[in-house]
Amino acid sequence: MMIGLPKTTEFNKRIPKQKFYENINVTPALRRIFIDQIKVVYWRNKIAPSTVNLEAGQNVTEIEVFEVKLNSVPLDVSVLRQMDKEIPYHIVFLLEYEGKYQAWTAYKEKAGSGNNTFKVDTYYHTDWLPENELSLKLDGLNMDAVYENYVRQIAGDALKSTAAGEPESxxxxxxxxxxxxxxxxxxxxxxxxxxxxxxxxxxxxxxxxxxxxxxxxxxx
The missing domain is CATH 1.10.287 (Helix Hairpins)
Known part of the structure; x- marks a missing residue:
């Protein structure tokens, strides 16, 4: 896979796109966007202590990598938001259109203790790049650190350190x-x-x- 993950993380399962919009709460407009804009969704990788040599995180238990092949661009971000709501784990999306790729992810945190609901915040993404130029490093000693590093890599300059250079969460x-x-x-x-x-x-x-x-x- 283009982002260089170990074979132990490979999942490569196709997910029927209707799984994300058959929910009764999905509006007809959003259902139409799923049908028109998305060609196919693959669950490519599962990054977790069971698949890579990493410690569990306090906030992040798994990171899923989804490849989303598109019929058209730009993709309406509400589609990714709906997927994030349906999957109770952190997700890195790899969007593909005409051979070029973009990585997307959102800052996502648990909405409350003891449940699987998440609050999905701001989305960040890379530029459109050829497959061999899209590079994300698996970096960190535990799941929290790996997730944070993915968000920062994808966001690029948007999440660089403060003007004063002080560390921040x-x-x-x-x-x-x-x-x-x-x-x-x-x-x-x-x-x-x-x-x-x-x-x-x-x-x-x-x-x-x-x-x-x-x-x-x-x-x-």
Whole structure:
């Protein structure tokens, strides 16, 4: 497999795509996206202490690798979110379209103690790459660390360390990235307002606010 996992992890089982949308709660619109956009789903690998020499994690028990062959791009992310909801483990998705691949994963954490429900947060993905150029390293001593490293590898620059270079947890990195994205949206919207504003005093007020937002973004 392209991401260089040991043979012991190989599963290679085809999953009928209707398994993900036969749930009564799936909307007709989402069902239609599954039918139109997805060609076939393979469960390629199972990464777990039983298949690789890794210690169990506190939060991550298994990581599944799903290859999803597409009929069209871009894929509606609600499809991946539905798969993540149906599978009570952490998932790395390898999307394939016309011979190119993208790796996707979401920050996913248990929604409560003692159950198998997960809260699925932000999705990250690589660029579209030829199969031989998509590389993900199995890195870490336990399942939690391996999962964190997969998320960081797939997210790339989006989850790089803080401006101050201080260590932070994966959850802290995700929250910081979300804050950066929100600030960037505010900055873009404010810049458009400034360009349309005719009154000089209003322009000056908005420029002051723009400078503050830009500083806050730079400091994150």
């Amino acid at each position: 994966l959850k802290e990195s995700i929250e910081r990235d979300k804050r950066q994205q929100a600030l960037q949206k505010q900055i873009d919207a404010l810049q458009k307002k400034i360009r349309r504003e005719k009154q000089l005093n209003r322009q000056m007020e908005m420029n002051k606010e723009l400078k503050r937002l830009k500083k806050e973004l730079a400091d994150l």
